[in-house]
Amino acid sequence: MTYVVTENCIKCKYMDCVEVCPVDCFYMGEATLVINPDECIDCGVCEPECPAEAIKPDTEPGLEGWVAFNSKYAALWPNVTEKGDPPPDAADWDGRSGKLEAVFGASDPGAA
Numbered sequence: 001m002t003y004v005v006t007e008n009c010i011k012c013k014y015m016d017c018v019e020v021c022p023v024d025c026f027y028m029g030e031a032t033l034v035i036n037p038d039e040c041i042d043c044g045v046c047e048p049e050c051p052a053e054a055i056k057p058d059t060e061p062g063l064e065g066w067v068a069f070n071s072k073y074a075a076l077w078p079n080v081t082e083k084g085d086p087p088p089d090a091a092d093w094d095g096r097s098g099k100l101e102a103v104f105g106a107s108d109p110g111a112a
């Protein structure tokens with residue numbers, strides 16, 4: 001199994017997660033972060049650290065597309081291990097629906 005970053009991280013990027021990961025498997029794009037499923041050791045430490053509740057175990061049903069999304073972008077984006085500043089409008093985006101569509105132009109994360 002792995003943990004994955006899901007839709008509510010998009011445009012929030014609080015980054016509380018990256019500093020607790022013992023294997024440094026977070027990768028950062030402009031709008032969101034992802035976890036490399038091949039590097040995650042399933043420790044679960046990051047999950048409660050996320051203020052946006054965006055980190056989920058892939059044992060939850062329906063997350064196959066997010067596993068594909070995390071895997072794809074972990075190979076494209078740079079590794080991140082230190083917390084930076086979230087976007088100034090992060091709170092405005094927290095909890096909004098349709099963020100994947102708005103930012104990545106896809107309703108299915110596996111197709112983003």
Ligand code: SF4
Pocket residue numbers: 005008009010012013014015016017018033049050051052053054055
């Ligand atoms: S703490 Fe949550 S919202 Fe912030 S970057 Fe990590 S996954 Fe995204």
Ligand code: SF4
Pocket residue numbers: 003020021022023024025026035039040041042043044045046047
């Ligand atoms: S579950 Fe553990 S290893 Fe996986 S991303 Fe979170 S902190 Fe890192």
